[in-house]
Amino acid sequence: MGGLPNIYLKAGEFIMSSGPACVLTVLGSCVSVTMFNERLGVGAICHALLPRKTGGGDDFKYVDSSILQMIKAFERLKISRQEIEVKLFGGADMFQAEAGNYWLTSIGQQNVKTALRTLESENLRLLASDVGGRSGRKLYYYMHENRVFIKRLKK
Numbered sequence: 001m002g003g004l005p006n007i008y009l010k011a012g013e014f015i016m017s018s019g020p021a022c023v024l025t026v027l028g029s030c031v032s033v034t035m036f037n038e039r040l041g042v043g044a045i046c047h048a049l050l051p052r053k054t055g056g057g058d059d060f061k062y063v064d065s066s067i068l069q070m071i072k073a074f075e076r077l078k079i080s081r082q083e084i085e086v087k088l089f090g091g092a093d094m095f096q097a098e099a100g101n102y103w104l105t106s107i108g109q110q111n112v113k114t115a116l117r118t119l120e121s122e123n124l125r126l127l128a129s130d131v132g133g134r135s136g137r138k139l140y141y142y143m144h145e146n147r148v149f150i151k152r153l154k155k
Helices: 063-076 108-121
Strands: 007-008 014-017 023-027 030-035 042-048 083-091 124-133 137-142 147-152
Touching: 014 063, 023 030, 023 042, 023 124, 030 063, 030 108, 030 137, 042 063, 063 108, 083 108, 083 147, 108 124
Parallel strands: 007 023, 083 124
Antiparallel strands: 014 042, 023 137, 030 042, 030 083, 137 147
8 A cells, every 4th residue: 555554453443543554444234433633634443343332342342432432532632523524434234134024224224323323412524424335345544644445345
């Protein structure tokens, strides 16, 4: 990736940096939220597996707590919410689930809805998103430039 440090972000992980780097992650029903502050050149990304944290466990496995922890990390740097640029990716319907005659909401859809609700309740504005669909995504996030490139994965 052009001589930049390459970082592979696994499910349940988070990274924040002000240095140049390309973060690669692969998303199915999981979602990644990116946050960026132009003034300090700080970028962050998480890879969350499930919608809501209901008990113990690692915050970054869950969409809602991942977003809240990312906000706290930016606030520790004296970055206000109004200065945070947010993007959302993933949440594909990788598998259809059916119970009787009722279609269940997929984990991917739940992850996207939870992310959107959490961002709205925290007064964060979503600048871009690429969510849903039936296929996974390979995501390249250039943290220092807040650029995202997506490659759709074939089933």
